[in-house]
Amino acid sequence: MSMKFTTREVGGVTIVDLSGKITLGEGGLTLREEIHKLLADGQKKIVLNLADVNYIDSSGLGELVSAYTAVKNAGGELKLLNLTSKVRDLLVITKLVTVFDVKDDEASAVSSFA
């Protein structure tokens, strides 16, 4: 299954609920497009909810990093929410868990933005 997402706003924070796979050609580009669209709309507090992302590969990790840097370079913040064990394992292995602000519940993710 390729990646799907919906976007909603909670307390001034944009939450992108992702599901499916983030892999080469199966969601990575779509995520990139969505992030750029949000930034163009002036939305700079972004949470990627990965609760239903059951698969990610190195290209998908690269897309998360690209999203992080794009938001940061625009003066915003991007955080990750609800990692599945598979995604968390890969973030730990690649030490990307030290780069991202990872939250386990939505309320604290929303309130953590300055």
Next chain:
Amino acid sequence: MTLESELSCVDAVEAKAEDLAREAGFDEDTSSQIAMVTREAVINAILHGNKKDPAKQVHVNFELNDEALRIKIADEGAGLDPDSVPDPLAPENILRSSGRGIFLMKAIMDEVHFHQLNPGTEIELTKHRVKKELSA
């Protein structure tokens, strides 16, 4: 398996790797990871080895024995020096959007070897079975 240099071919290899990993007795998460890094190796062979040249193919060989699951992926490209691949954990590379594939292979598999074929590169991925898995 012999594949054309097209990304549409990778799903079949990934599925085969996962099936064999499960047959070898690895748990669901480990089997998924083995399949994922096999996919990474095939994508590398198509994109970086063969550079999507339709005249070149990717050759995949699976071997399952009592000791290990071994997967060999060979391209027909110009060759790869694995030592030239930057360390993705280095602070200057941590925010790069690519370059984690080989690192993941080494992290998830027990052994990763590169063989120069002239032309091409073969990558050999090995995951050892454990006694509990053998008796399962």
